[in-house]
Amino acid sequence: LRTQQIIAHESGVTDTVDPLAGSYYVEWLTNKMEEEAEKYFQQIEELGGVIPAIKANFPQKEIANASYKYQREIESNERIIVGVNQYQQEDQYNVPLLKIDENVAIEQVNKLNNLKQERDNNKVQQALLKLKEAAKGTENLMPYIMDAIRVYASIGEIINKLKEVFGVYIEDSIF
Secondary structure, three states: OHHHHHHHHOOOHHHOOOOOHHHHHHHHHHHHHHHHHHHHHHHHHHOOOHHHHHHOOHHHHHHHHHHHHHHHHHHOOOOOOEOOOEOOOOOOOOOOOOOOOHHHHHHHHHHHHHHHHHOOHHHHHHHHHHHHHHHOOOOOOHHHHHHHHHOOOOHHHHHHHHHHHHOOOOOOOOO
């Protein structure tokens, strides 16, 4: 039943009497999608190309606007999503949340602290320094990351060293 509802409401197959119609309908949909893509390409060209469009937050704005429009269509039942805004199962059961015992987290922190005491911290610092220096250039960083892991550097230590070079990305607000 769910498959039939999805086909009826989400695929658009019921929008025409004969959806395949010797593939004419499929061709029409393909052509329509191509036309819409061409409109986007034209808008991007008018902005000066891809790089200026990105700098002007064009893709981000388009994604945000499309997401907002899509959500509004779902909430107003203009767009039917089977199981979300139509045809929900009445007998759905609640899935219990997985709760991890605090002792597990405490045990992991203790293991990490023990590891940091038992490892050769000079080797760790050397590996992290080499990683940082490599990150300043254009080399593949994977070998340096693997070297740091082999001497038991933690993921957090590796990430923090990379943050020193690259910083932390903060997306610009588009509104």
